[in-house]
Amino acid sequence: MAEPYYLTTAIHYPNGKPHIGHAYETIAADVIARFQRLRGREVRFQTGTDEHGLKMAQKARDIGSTPRELADEMSGHFRELFDVLNISYDRFIRTTDPDHHRASQAIWEAMEKKGDLYLDRYEGWYSVRDEAYYDEGELVEGEGGAKLSPQGTPVEWTEEESWFFRLSNYAEPLLELLKTPGFLEPVSRRNEMVAFIERGLQDLSVSRTSFDWGVKVPSGDGHVMYVWVDALTNYITGVGYPDGGELWDKFWPADLHLIGKDIVRFHTIYWPAFLMSADLPLPKKVFGHGFLLNRGVKESKSAGNVTDPMELADKFGVDALRYFLMAEVTFGQDGSYSAQALVNKVNAELANSFGNLAQRTLSMIAKNMAGKLELFSAASEDDTLLATVGKACAETLPQEFEALNFSVGIEAWLRAVYACNAYVDEQAPWGLKKTDPERMKAVLQTLFIAIRDLAIAIQPVVPEKAAAVLDQLGIPADRRSYANLGDADWFGALAASGHAIDKPTPVFPRLELPEEEPA
Incomplete structure (x- = not known):
């Protein structure tokens, strides 16, 4: 009997409509899920949306909406896209789901019981766009001497009371995990993470008080969880944590977390450390795929080259888009499309x-x-x-x-x-x-x-x-x-059996480039 297989994508941040990168990752995950089912394995495939955090609260305020209304609208766009792309997910999880709030609070309490959470004051650089904290040494200089994150996003100096996670306690087990063959691929990503740990791990701020759009910290002291504690926990929420049961016994630990290369740190340092603290089994593999570039250029709203994957699917067909993305790009490396x-x-x-x-x-x-x-x-x-x-x-x-x-x-x-x-x-x-x-x-x-x-x-x-x-x-x-x-x-x-076939109809019609489409 073939072993069950649990596969997840990163959950997507719905502060805007989905773009081609969201389609690329989710199509790749669907190919894996369908492939494993065809090999006879019982597959559980989870995707969804990551709806909390300051970025969502700010976007909702800017458009005169509430974070919940924005999350409902944008999450609906992601679900619609994935249905159009024929994504065979078993659960579309939302971090606003009640069972997810309960799971996030349960893992928090497990980490607190372990003695890995403590209250202190955070002072440092924070990128709202990345929902990430950065050390001074990681920052790069932008135009006019502005400080930017390693991803090129703006950072701001933040000071507030915060719960901290004792990430520094986990340097040695994390190094051992990262050096385990096959845990993190491609190998180039593994080398980056090993170097990050070897520079010295700082304890991680894991709560905020400057906004309230998030999972409440169980102590009820006005803190909400830092979005990555909440977001990463979705992978165990979806298989029954903290109650256990059939899904948990069958599918955890996950066989594969499929993610973009820009969030490898969160999945191979923070997430395993949280699981170690909570005495939970670790995922078997994390794969950080590359970016999909538009004619060799990274898409951005400012450059005016953001592609709507719904339009691509409508113009050329869903299977044509799926085939091109999987056949054209060496998976794990950046790829280009037009x-x-x-x-x-x-x-x-x-x-x-x-x-x-x-x-x-x-x-x-x-x-x-x-x-x-x-x-x-x-x-x-x-x-x-x-x-x-x-x-x-x-x-x-x-x-x-x-x-x-x-x-x-x-x-x-x-x-x-x-x-x-x-x-x-x-x-x-x-x-x-x-x-x-x-x-x-x-x-x-x-x-x-x-x-x-x-x-x-x-x-x-x-x-x-x-x-x-x-x-x-x-x-x-x-x-x-x-x-x-x-x-x-x-x-x-x-x-x-006397089987006979009828006159066939063409299955793969030739495509035409729309006149307005740039080559």
């Missing part, structure tokens, strides 16, 4: 290569064989092609996806698609109809088998389009898992 690049890649690889392969093969079966399958004797070149396709679909792609090397796995799949198209050109089944009709049937049915494997393998990336291909092939819904790729008897059973 509408032109998306159109070019999807047309070349999905429409012209895989889509055309499926369309012309199934059309010839429908026209020349009345759509009916039958048993056939395979020639050596047929066996060679199916071995090539089988290795790509059942071995290489799954191995690379397991390692989160999506673009590498898709490239292996695409090479198998190209092998099929080369086989079509070499065998020329349209000519065999007159000279050797039995050979024509063998060629077309070899391709039928190959297309089934290719469609099953690529399901995590393009779930709707892959399902449409498998529907046209007539593959039952319960015969589409990765375990079925090794099934040697399925074709014979399908042929013996």
Whole structure:
């Protein structure tokens, strides 16, 4: 029995509508979730919104709203986007959910019981935009000598009473954790965090009194929790903390926290330290992916280059967007996108290569064989092609996806698609109809088998389009898992059942670049 699998994204800050970066991370997580389900694992996949903190309170004040009204509106935009993008989450968590407030207070009380929380006064630099505190040595100089955070955001000097967490007590266990192979990837992120700890850990301010939009500290002394204590706790809220129960027993510790590279510190230093303090198991892996750049430039409202992922999905199709983002970018590194690049890649690889392969093969079966399958004797070149396709679909792609090397796995799949198209050109089944009709049937049915494997393998990336291909092939819904790729008897059973396919309709139409879209 396969082990259960618990996967989370970072929860997204809803002080504005979602952008392409939110779509990128959540699509990647959905690919992982679908992939693990196809491998036979019971998956729990959680995403959501991080709704507390000074930034939300200030934005609500600026627009004449309340933080709750702003959170409700913006969280709705994220949920709508994820539904459009076909994200198969099991829970969309909101940090305003009552069970989350209870969980956050429970982990606070556990850390307090451990002796790791104490009341003192905070004086230091704080970035409202990052919701983060920074040491003097971390700041960089901006225009006119202004002090900025390492992320380039404004900081302000803050003085107020605060609860502190004894982060300095956890330097050694955190170093040991970070040096554990596989805990934090890519390796470059791990090296950054090790260096951060080795410079010396300061105790962490974990409460604020200057605003009240957040989870109340259990002592009721007018403090609300620093947003990162509250935000990180969502990962255990969603599986039943502090009550325990079936979800907790089955899914915690998490198999993977998928996050952006800019919040690695919070997830691999602060979060493990909180869990250690509360005597809770630690997550198995944190992966800090790179940024998605707009034609090589980071998106910003001031630059006027912010992309609405809903518009991209509407213009080009959800699966086209999913495929491009997963195939184009080396996961873990920064990547770049443009509408032109998306159109070019999807047309070349999905429409012209895989889509055309499926369309012309199934059309010839429908026209020349009345759509009916039958048993056939395979020639050596047929066996060679199916071995090539089988290795790509059942071995290489799954191995690379397991390692989160999506673009590498898709490239292996695409090479198998190209092998099929080369086989079509070499065998020329349209000519065999007159000279050797039995050979024509063998060629077309070899391709039928190959297309089934290719469609099953690529399901995590393009779930709707892959399902449409498998529907046209007539593959039952319960015969589409990765375990079925090794099934040697399925074709014979399908042929013996009298199965026949209808004339196909194109699944991957060619895309066009809208006239107003910049290249």
